[in-house]
Amino acid sequence: MFIGHFTERPYQDQKSGYFGATGKSIRDLDLSNDIYDPQIGADLYNRYLDERVYAEEMGFDGLMLNEHHSTPFCMGGAMNVEASILAKITKKAKIVLLGNILPIWEDPLWLVEQLAMIDMISRGRLVSGWVRGTGRESVAHNAPPPYNWERFQEAHEFIVKAWTEPGPFRWEGKHYNYRYVNPWVKPYQKPHPQIWLPGVVSEDSLKWAARQRIPYIMLATKL
Numbered sequence: 429m430f431i432g433h434f435t436e437r438p439y440q441d442q443k444s445g446y447f448g449a450t451g452k453s454i455r456d457l458d459l460s461n462d463i464y465d466p467q468i469g470a471d472l473y474n475r476y477l478d479e480r481v482y483a484e485e486m487g488f489d490g491l492m493l494n495e496h497h498s499t500p501f502c503m504g505g506a507m508n509v510e511a512s513i514l515a516k517i518t519k520k521a522k523i524v525l526l527g528n529i530l531p532i533w534e535d536p537l538w539l540v541e542q543l544a545m546i547d548m549i550s551r552g553r554l555v556s557g558w559v560r561g562t563g564r565e566s567v568a569h570n571a572p573p574p575y576n577w578e579r580f581q582e583a584h585e586f587i588v589k590a591w592t593e594p595g596p597f598r599w600e601g602k603h604y605n606y607r608y609v610n611p612w613v614k615p616y617q618k619p620h621p622q623i624w625l626p627g628v629v630s631e632d633s634l635k636w637a638a639r640q641r642i643p644y645i646m647l648a649t650k651l
Contacts, residue, residue, distance in 0.1 A: 433492060444463040507528070528543075540586075559627065586601065627645070
């Protein structure tokens with residue numbers, strides 16, 4: 429059994445009406461960030477990191493992080509930054525990303541290098557999850573929704589190849605093109621960190637995960 433510690437890491441400010449996942453309804457696309465208080469934000473980021481250190485001390489197997497954008501419901505707009513900090517300040521627990529939103533990445537080679545560095549610093553404790561993202565992510569990052577699934581699959585294929593095959597090589601795809609792929613930092617784990625697929629029971633995603641033999645993590649479901 430694998431037991432992980434997870435919270436959404438929400439913005440919590442009683443004065444503005446946002447306290448955890450309760451209070452006012454969250455209107456992602458018309459809520460101004462003018463209510464954001466940097467002092468509160470700094471306190472919360474440090475608190476959430478401390479909570480994960482304590483979770484490891486209490487014996488949790490994994491420290492789980494997710495990523496959302498333009499919403500007070502989750503402050504994890506740069507999840508890989510948090511993961512890199514945890515890679516250094518924790519010692520045993522897996523660092524589980526639930527996960528990087530592949531369709532919004534215009535340069536997945538950068539993601540190849542970021543995740544390899546996290547795996548190196550943690551000495552092989554990274555679990556790298558992919559997600560397709562919600563509508564708010566597509567809007568915030570100007571990612572074309574009709575190509576969400578295509579971009580997800582191509583980015584996954586490219587990342588795994590960059591982690592596992594010797595460079596340099598060229599990549600000529602439908603959505604991503606590289607003249608030179610030769611990332612110097614390679615993952616600590618071989619052939620690469622374990623990949624998970626969190627989702628809300630999309631039939632396409634479930635079947636794809638089964639074909640790839642990737643664990644599927646069901647979220648927001650009554651099952």
